[in-house]
Amino acid sequence: MKNLNLQAVMIDLDGTLVDTIGDFEVALNRALADLQVPTANRALIERSIGKGSEHLIRTVLKHQLALPGVAGNAPELDQLFSPVWERYEHHYLSINGEFSNVFPGVMEGLEQIQTLGLPMACLTNKPISFTLPLIKDKGLAPYFSKVFGGDSFERKKPDPLPLLKTCEALQSLPARTLMIGDSSNDAQAADAAGCPVVLMTYGYNHGEPIQNTPALAWLDSLVQLQLNNS
Template identity: 45%
Template sequence: MFSQIKAAIIDLDGTMIDTSPDFLVAINRMRSDFALAPLTLDVIKTMVGKGSENLIQKVLSVDFDADGVASHFNDALAAYQRHYLTINGDHSQLYPKVQEGLQAMRDLGMRLVCVTNKPLAFALPLMQKKEILHYFEHVYGGDSFAKKKPDPLPMQEACKALGLPPAQVLAIGDSSNDAIAARAAACPILTVPYGYNHGEAVQNIQSDGIVETLLVAAQLLSAKNSH
């Protein structure tokens, strides 16, 4: 399965960067604007991964019914995005062996694309700040296409941009979002065990394997391609 891989589509939040501390600050500053009590990091981690709109709906649903969520949503989303932009990357950090893994993949001749559900205006400065942007040919955010993961469209578009069949493009992510999108796009998928995955165990994800780090993923590809 991994012997013909020529490129990788890699997720951002929970896969390359632990952004949950940034979410914690931005969400709780937004909640403070609305006189709502702060949420804990553990609670916030279960809400991350399906894009900003989904995140804010979940954050508001802690305190409001469906009508309340709807009436506060636009103001809450605007406040959250304003707060997030001011602290983007300040509290987050790369997971272990991410840069080493990206470099190892590039050394193998692999082409890299980042597909994230994070808005592009957040993703690009964050990747620049953490010094990983230069590894990637393309970066696609949650607002790059009409649909976001778990829909396969972003993965399909990434394969098109690469000019490669999905079977030659490995997806790497931390959640069922990534696996469902990759499966539907016909890309092989590896998962890392340390991300968010909506509070579910990573072992429950229907992936083609769990790799401890991106460097381990690169080493697996190197071994498969050397035969």
């Protein structure tokens, strides 16, 4: 990878650093069961991840309420959203990290970035109340000088605002701040913010091949990130 003369690095969480699909599946399905809504399969949940918990819940609820035998016999989505969200938050906080694992190569990759002396921020659409305990539990917190969630700013990725605000916090120029993510959300936000972006191939990209999304590189492991920042 060419010398980007970087000042800092921003890294997404779900699907980039940690495989959290198990946490999403358990928490959301327990919430749905609490409200007598049919539970969802992992594939639906995985392709609905990335745009924040509100989007996840609304997308899955819409799908489940349209199932044969359910449509017309259940409350409307708007009526169910708040109670499902309340139960989802309860269950997620109770199992946060229990059904998730750090992806192979992540710790080694973070060590490599840290060796270059580049400050790092974790920037995710996950609520900050879910994010902070998770990165602490998984041993990731020491690598990040800043951590921002989906409710840290007025808008979420793919809007560029979270990236621009994170650059301000890191005191780095967007053009010299690398975004590392796993989805088109990360790439769209980075492009709009003027940040270079690298995408991981193993994450959650709404069921679409990540290689179809423009980026500097598509990596199978964070240890493959070769930065020459001298």
